[in-house]
Amino acid sequence: MTGGLSAEELGAYFALMEVGSLLQYAVDAHLRAEGDLSYVQFQILARLADAPEGRLRMTDLADGVVYSRSGLTYQAGLLEKRELITRSSSPDDERSVIVSVTDGGRALVARVLPGHVDDVRRLLFDPMADGDLAAISEVLGRIRRHMRSTPPRSAKPRAKNRRKG
Amino acid sequence: MTGGLSAEELGAYFALMEVGSLLQYAVDAHLRAEGDLSYVQFQILARLADAPEGRLRMTDLADGVVYSRSGLTYQAGLLEKRELITRSSSPDDERSVIVSVTDGGRALVARVLPGHVDDVRRLLFDPMADGDLAAISEVLGRIRRHMRSTPPRSAKPRAKNRRKG
DNA sequence: AAGAAATGCTTTTGATTTGAAGCACGTAGG
DNA sequence: CCTACGTGCTTCAAATCAAAAGCATTTCTT
Numbered sequence: 001m002t003g004g005l006s007a008e009e010l011g012a013y014f015a016l017m018e019v020g021s022l023l024q025y026a027v028d029a030h031l032r033a034e035g036d037l038s039y040v041q042f043q044i045l046a047r048l049a050d051a052p053e054g055r056l057r058m059t060d061l062a063d064g065v066v067y068s069r070s071g072l073t074y075q076a077g078l079l080e081k082r083e084l085i086t087r088s089s090s091p092d093d094e095r096s097v098i099v100s101v102t103d104g105g106r107a108l109v110a111r112v113l114p115g116h117v118d119d120v121r122r123l124l125f126d127p128m129a130d131g132d133l134a135a136i137s138e139v140l141g142r143i144r145r146h147m148r149s150t151p152p153r154s155a156k157p158r159a160k161n162r163r164k165g
Numbered sequence: 166m167t168g169g170l171s172a173e174e175l176g177a178y179f180a181l182m183e184v185g186s187l188l189q190y191a192v193d194a195h196l197r198a199e200g201d202l203s204y205v206q207f208q209i210l211a212r213l214a215d216a217p218e219g220r221l222r223m224t225d226l227a228d229g230v231v232y233s234r235s236g237l238t239y240q241a242g243l244l245e246k247r248e249l250i251t252r253s254s255s256p257d258d259e260r261s262v263i264v265s266v267t268d269g270g271r272a273l274v275a276r277v278l279p280g281h282v283d284d285v286r287r288l289l290f291d292p293m294a295d296g297d298l299a300a301i302s303e304v305l306g307r308i309r310r311h312m313r314s315t316p317p318r319s320a321k322p323r324a325k326n327r328r329k330g
Numbered sequence: 331a332a333g334a335a336a337t338g339c340t341t342t343t344g345a346t347t348t349g350a351a352g353c354a355c356g357t358a359g360g
Numbered sequence: 361c362c363t364a365c366g367t368g369c370t371t372c373a374a375a376t377c378a379a380a381a382g383c384a385t386t387t388c389t390t
Contacts, residue, residue: 004279004283005282005286005290009285011306012298012302013289016181016188016301016305017189019309020186021185023182040376057338058339059337064183066378067190067377067378069338069339069340069378070339070379071376071377073340074340074376075376094384095337095338095386096338096385097339114169121169121170121174123308123311123315124181125170127308128304132304133173135304137180139293139301140177141176141180142292143288143292144180144187145292146291147184147188147288150287150288203346224367224368224369231347233348235370238370238371239347239370242370258355258356259354259356260354260355260356260367262369262370
């Protein structure tokens with residue numbers, strides 16, 4: 001069942017997946033409880049709050065937050081309904097939509113951020129020893145760059161269909 | 166915007182989340198292309214194939230695979246329809262449902278496993294240098310144990326509602 | 331300048347997931 | 361035995377998400 005990965009590699013792979021998954025689950029639950037925000041919604045607001053003028057184009061906002069444009073449109077609709085963001089078409093390019101955080105959006109981010117940070121610290125960093133952070137950062141950073149630069153790999157011709165399953 | 170986490174901590178946090186997310190996305194895409202299996206479905210089959218007699222109770226299978234029982238019921242229905250698994254009630258406890266892999270299920274796992282392993286190796290382990298694996302394993306393992314033993318933390322009374330958002 | 335192709339977003343459709351409610355079986359207390 | 365409660369799974373309703381199709385605008389080609 002290990003089929004080409006050593007026991008240690010397999011363990012590291014599973015640990016990575018589980019840690020990421022549990023962390024997201026825990027953080028998500030707390031964000032909902034504190035501000036009725038999903039993890040994705042928090043990311044959108046946080047990115048906007050961090051952007052130069054508090055605004056970004058939909059496309060630029062989508063990268064890294066969600067795997068489809070329609071998903072962002074959906075979330076933007078929800079956030080706009082709650083008046084946490086605003087949408088307007090760009091003067092430069094009539095196709096583009098500019099998303100801006102409202103004051104309410106900034107306030108909400110400010111309100112949930114401390115709890116979010118606490119969660120991450122408690123779950124992820126508390127169990128780390130001296131030097132762990134530097135080691136992890138270096139390796140994970142390298143892996144991330146590698147993954148980003150690796151092409152999405154065309155599927156082999158074996159495929160017959162691929163809906164969401 | 167860092168609010169209590171150093172720049173390096175923040176970077177490590179984001180890198181961890183992104184690496185886990187991209188890895189799952191890539192692996193998922195390949196599993197679909199190779200065997201029309203989602204990541205969750207593959208996990209279910211792989212666990213069953215790895216279990217003593219190729220069978221497990223729903224409840225035992227659910228742990229770690231999915232965050233709700235109903236989600237497992239749904240996936241089990243899909244896999245059963247494809248005759249990759251079988252469901253039958255337990256003789257010991259009439260309430261329990263025993264899930265078993267079929268020969269077809271085992272064959273499918275065997276067919277997609279090499280590609281899956283290749284993906285993980287290429288994306289996750291190729292960019293690692295000597296010693297990285299041991300370091301990562303140790304730290305991630307420790308964090309995982311810590312997360313598992315940390316109670317789900319009751320939400321603070323601040324909460325008003327918490328649908329899926 | 332006209333048509334073709336590309337870009338940016340939304341709408342639509344379908345799949346997956348969750349929590350709540352429901353149902354069946356099992357266990358404990360009187 | 362009989363009721364109350366607990367457990368295991370499924371059904372149901374609602375939410376989220378992605379791919380495909382659609383529409384508008386812009387850019388490229390000739």
